[in-house]
Amino acid sequence: MTDVANYLDREVSRLGRPPLKVFVQVNTSGEASKSGVEPSDSIELAKHVKLGCPNLEFSGLMTIGMPDYSSTPENFKTLFKCRTEVCKVLGMAEFQCELSMGMSNDFEQAIKMGSTNVRIGSTIFGPREYPKRQ
Structure with a gap:
């Protein structure tokens, strides 16, 4: 994951723009289909971004919960603990x-559990239509 941060850092430098605010994504659900670092690796990546990437501004942590929202409280608690x-x-x-946690179906609970950013695109724009895989 540090390779991606390094690449992004170089590109922001190349563009000559102010530092880019970034969140470290943490895979709090443990699903193989989700991106992000394991909770145990969140410190290492956040430290790398903050101290080793001068063109990036470490702004926080984010997670995407399970699609059926069955583990939402645990996902949010895990990210809260990672932040600490x-x-x-x-x-x-x-x-x-x-803390960026909570989407259209669980943002109320996320806010109650400490989220400072929610992603509610489906609430605003309606559900997504995903192309069928062949």
């Missing part, structure tokens, strides 16, 4: 590390 650990290691106040 990341902030401790990086010497950041927790309010400086945002």
Whole structure:
């Protein structure tokens, strides 16, 4: 995962723009279909972005829960715990590390559990239509 951060850091530098705010995605559900680092690797990647990528601004952690929302509270609790650990290691106040968790079907619960960003595109634009795989 540090390779992706390094690539993004170089591209932002090449464009000559101010640092890009980024979130580290954590796979809190353990699903193979989800991207992101394991919770145990969140500190290492956040540290790399914050200290080793001058063109990126570590802004927080994000997760995408299971499609049926059956593990939502556990996913949110896991990300909340990751934030506590990341902030401790990086010497950041927790309010400086945002939590992006919650989508159209679970954003209310996510907000109650500490989310500072929600992704509610389906609520605004309607459900997505995915192409059938062949």
